[in-house]
Amino acid sequence: MGLTYKDSGVDIEAGYESVKKMSKSVKSTFNKQVLDNFGSFGGLFQPDLSKYEEPVLVSGTDGVGTKLLLAIELDMHTTIGIDLVAMCVNDVICLGAKPLFMLDYVALHKVDPELVATIVEGIAEGCRQSGCALIGGETAEMRDVYRKGDYDLAGFVVGIVDKKKAITGETIKEGDAVLMLPSSGVHSNGYSLARKVADLITDESERRTFKQELLIPTKIYVKQVMELINKYQIDGIANNTGGGLYENVARVLSGQYNAVIDFNSWERLPVFNRLQELGQISNKEMLNTFNMGVGMVLVVKESVSKEILKKQPDIKKIGTITKGTGVVVINGI
Numbered sequence: 001m002g003l004t005y006k007d008s009g010v011d012i013e014a015g016y017e018s019v020k021k022m023s024k025s026v027k028s029t030f031n032k033q034v035l036d037n038f039g040s041f042g043g044l045f046q047p048d049l050s051k052y053e054e055p056v057l058v059s060g061t062d063g064v065g066t067k068l069l070l071a072i073e074l075d076m077h078t079t080i081g082i083d084l085v086a087m088c089v090n091d092v093i094c095l096g097a098k099p100l101f102m103l104d105y106v107a108l109h110k111v112d113p114e115l116v117a118t119i120v121e122g123i124a125e126g127c128r129q130s131g132c133a134l135i136g137g138e139t140a141e142m143r144d145v146y147r148k149g150d151y152d153l154a155g156f157v158v159g160i161v162d163k164k165k166a167i168t169g170e171t172i173k174e175g176d177a178v179l180m181l182p183s184s185g186v187h188s189n190g191y192s193l194a195r196k197v198a199d200l201i202t203d204e205s206e207r208r209t210f211k212q213e214l215l216i217p218t219k220i221y222v223k224q225v226m227e228l229i230n231k232y233q234i235d236g237i238a239n240n241t242g243g244g245l246y247e248n249v250a251r252v253l254s255g256q257y258n259a260v261i262d263f264n265s266w267e268r269l270p271v272f273n274r275l276q277e278l279g280q281i282s283n284k285e286m287l288n289t290f291n292m293g294v295g296m297v298l299v300v301k302e303s304v305s306k307e308i309l310k311k312q313p314d315i316k317k318i319g320t321i322t323k324g325t326g327v328v329v330i331n332g333i
Contacts, residue, residue, distance in 0.1 A: 021117035025124035043135030054163035058097035062087035081122025086218035088157040096167035097159030104137035169252035177305035178319035183295030185216035236299035258324025263332035
């Protein structure tokens with residue numbers, strides 16, 4: 001009898017079982033715009049364009065970086081899918097776009113139906129929080145690429161915005177206020193450094209507890225940001241991910257304005273203080289690597305800022321727009 005695909009390391013039946021186990025989670029994200037053809041070669045989505053004069057599609061794709069290694073090490077896989085969704089949808093809302101649908105890609109050393117179902121349930125939960133439909137995906141078993149126990153995730157999201165309402169930063173002016181929406185923790189950036197620092201903890205129980213804290217999922221800002229967009233003029237939005245405030249806020253500035261931020265205007269979460277203390281990391285390095293408690297940044301007119309701060313006390317003013325050259329200046333470090 002000749003060789004089979006299973007002999008080479010790929011178990012097709014395990015893949016079929018994974019699809020069965022994830023189907024309920026996936027379908028829980030469907031809405032009236034999804035044409036249910038689960039298991040087909042592509043996902044069908046019929047967008048309601050009646051509210052848009054000039055609809056523009058906005059796309060984004062991302063992964064969760066080496067945070068995956070913590071999930072694998074601790075055998076905790078329930079929330080890593082939320083991180084995946086957050087990394088994608090938090091980007092497209094920066095343009096003012098409402099997320100419509102998402103696709104996921106799960107690649108593993110070996111398909112474990114229970115593991116895949118757990119991961120996908122996390123992705124589905126992230127989609128439910130985002131009002132976003134999970135309409136398709138791919139599960140790939142590649143034993144020659146990934147080591148035993150390893151897996152990787154990637155996601156792709158499509159959103160929609162009316163062309164005249166797209167938030168591009170073009171309306172940012174001198175005197176505008178810089179606001180922050182707090183993060184839930186480290187989110188999904190800087191984990192190559194965070195893991196290295198965590199491993200400096202000598203007590204095994206303390207080290208595991210700290211690593212569990214590092215697995216707190218990335219906050220999804222879709223609902224909060226879309227509500228703000230619907231109520232106020234928002235001139236710029238930055239998702240504070242890799243590169244920190246220096247790089248991400250600069251992405252919404254033109255070459256004639258700076259964002260001047262006060263480092264002492266918000267309270268850092270304890271996890272960042274612990275990382276900095278353990279690793280003896282400078283303030284500038286921390287700000288270049290981590291979100292430091294600032295999950296999203298909004299740029300609005302000062303009058304709008306006062307209205308928002310009255311109604312949403314979790315949002316803080318952390319800076320001001322000045323004339324400049326398109327850079328971020330952080331004072332107090």
